[in-house]
Amino acid sequence: xxxxxxxxxxxxxxxxxxxxxxLGTQPDIQVxxxxxxxEEALAMVEEHSPAVVVMDLAMGAGMDGIEAIRxxxxxxxxxxxxxFTTYDSDADIVRAVDAGAxxxxxxxxxxEEIFAAIRGAVQGKSVMSAPVxxxxxxxxxxxxxxxxxxxxxxLSLLTEGLSNRELGQRLFISEATVKTHLxxxxxxxxxxxxxxxxxxxIRREGMR
Amino acid sequence: xxxxxxxxxxxxxxxxxxxxxxLGTQPDIQVxxxxxxxEEALAMVEEHSPAVVVMDLAMGAGMDGIEAIRxxxxxxxxxxxxxFTTYDSDADIVRAVDAGAxxxxxxxxxxEEIFAAIRGAVQGKSVMSAPVxxxxxxxxxxxxxxxxxxxxxxLSLLTEGLSNRELGQRLFISEATVKTHLxxxxxxxxxxxxxxxxxxxIRREGMR
DNA sequence: AGCCGTATCAGCCAAAAGGCTGAGAGACCA
DNA sequence: TGGTCTCTCAGCCTTTTGGCTGATACGGCT
Numbered sequence: 001x002x003x004x005x006x007x008x009x010x011x012x013x014x015x016x017x018x019x020x021x022x023l024g025t026q027p028d029i030q031v032x033x034x035x036x037x038x039e040e041a042l043a044m045v046e047e048h049s050p051a052v053v054v055m056d057l058a059m060g061a062g063m064d065g066i067e068a069i070r071x072x073x074x075x076x077x078x079x080x081x082x083x084f085t086t087y088d089s090d091a092d093i094v095r096a097v098d099a100g101a102x103x104x105x106x107x108x109x110x111x112e113e114i115f116a117a118i119r120g121a122v123q124g125k126s127v128m129s130a131p132v133x134x135x136x137x138x139x140x141x142x143x144x145x146x147x148x149x150x151x152x153x154x155l156s157l158l159t160e161g162l163s164n165r166e167l168g169q170r171l172f173i174s175e176a177t178v179k180t181h182l183x184x185x186x187x188x189x190x191x192x193x194x195x196x197x198x199x200x201x202i203r204r205e206g207m208r
Numbered sequence: 209x210x211x212x213x214x215x216x217x218x219x220x221x222x223x224x225x226x227x228x229x230x231l232g233t234q235p236d237i238q239v240x241x242x243x244x245x246x247e248e249a250l251a252m253v254e255e256h257s258p259a260v261v262v263m264d265l266a267m268g269a270g271m272d273g274i275e276a277i278r279x280x281x282x283x284x285x286x287x288x289x290x291x292f293t294t295y296d297s298d299a300d301i302v303r304a305v306d307a308g309a310x311x312x313x314x315x316x317x318x319x320e321e322i323f324a325a326i327r328g329a330v331q332g333k334s335v336m337s338a339p340v341x342x343x344x345x346x347x348x349x350x351x352x353x354x355x356x357x358x359x360x361x362x363l364s365l366l367t368e369g370l371s372n373r374e375l376g377q378r379l380f381i382s383e384a385t386v387k388t389h390l391x392x393x394x395x396x397x398x399x400x401x402x403x404x405x406x407x408x409x410i411r412r413e414g415m416r
Numbered sequence: 417a418g419c420c421g422t423a424t425c426a427g428c429c430a431a432a433a434g435g436c437t438g439a440g441a442g443a444c445c446a
Numbered sequence: 447t448g449g450t451c452t453c454t455c456a457g458c459c460t461t462t463t464g465g466c467t468g469a470t471a472c473g474g475c476t
């Protein structure tokens with residue numbers, strides 16, 4: 001049986017080498033490349049065509065993880081992308097799944113969980129850490145409170161302190177549309193002001 | 209020459225194993241124990257008396273890293289504690305140094321930097337990543353950017369999403385005074401809007 | 417006594433944000 | 447085909463926020 005080829009994407013050296021060492025203990029899993037940024041990840045996918053891409057969402061500079069997932073999925077659908085990150089933010093989960101992620105693992109996951117996720121991913125199975133799953137489950141029960149991908153994207157930028165104008169420019173939409181999205185976000189988060197939305201988002205959603 | 213004994217403290221399995229593999233390449237450094245929480249860290253220090261403790265500040269549950277550092281330093285002063293974390297939050301840096309940390313490294317540090325910090329620590333040398341050092345330096349050079357107690361209090365409430373009116377009511381001052389304080393806070397943080405101030409406060413100052 | 421930092425307050429004006437209603441386009445699904 | 451969801455945009459009006467200038471009061475330091 002051919003071993004599963006894996007690309008690791010994480011901007012922290014120690015995380016990459018830790019993961020590599022960990023995955024190295026499994027005979028059927030082989031790390032064929034590493035990348036420290038979204039751009040590098042794309043190049044490595046191009047060069048090695050790994051079966052699975054294990055990716056951190058928080059990348060220091062340049063392209064973020066979500067965008068990298070989207071680009072990888074757009075190229076051709078043969079790579080399964082697994083998110084491997086520290087925080088279980090609602091917005092990140094929604095956006096990652098929307099971008100085409102096959103699974104969502106937290107960094108404190110047990111090794112067996114990680115192995116299982118990688119093996120499952122090549123067979124088209126979605127695997128996610130328990131806290132992530134429970135968040136999604138929660139969302140399924142209260143669909144009225146679930147942010148749409150676009151709203152999540154906006155909220156994420158909101159937490160960086162951007163104004164409506166800046167949000168519009170960043171997302172290539174009018175300020176009017178920004179205000180519409182914001183009104184929906186406020187309603188879903190149960191707040192009245194942008195300040196409260198930011199506070200809620202960062203505290204409750206784990207963004208930073 | 210005896211090798212330097214090290215205790216790794218991090219709640220993420222992969223980070224611990226990555227660091228362990230990395231440090232394993234150095235003949236003079238030996239990882240003698242690992243811990244996934246502050247409580248475990250104290251027990252491991254007790255049991256192994258490592259020369260250096262390499263510790264993440266963000267611990268999932270229970271005692272946080274800062275408190276763990278304090279306890280370790282209180283026991284007896286023979287362990288040098290190195291902070292090894294993801295974020296260079298001003299508040300965290302100050303608190304860690306105050307608690308007795310010997311050095312402050314970021315997780316994207318180069319391996320050589322990490323080795324050097326560990327070797328330096330046993331000789332009583334402080335080592336910190338460049339971004340961390342520059343933040344401390346910045347603070348020393350620009351005391352003008354330090355918030356007054358009242359401003360800090362306001363900023364803290366600000367990150368809870370309160371409006372100017374609410375801030376005034378909470379602090380028993382007029383809205384005009386709130387606006388004055390806010391203007392000073394914005395100037396010191398280098399932002400123009402309350403949203404950016406909240407984002408900056410939570411991210412950079414470590415409030416949450 | 418005079419200076420400085422801190423905290424308090426006021427008024428005025430411009431800009432930003434928020435509430436409301438309405439509406440068109442595209443996707444998806446029953 | 448019709449209903450629903452999402453994303454997009456507009457206009458109008460009120461509230462909030464931010465920029466500016468200036469002022470009083472208290473405490474500590476020189």
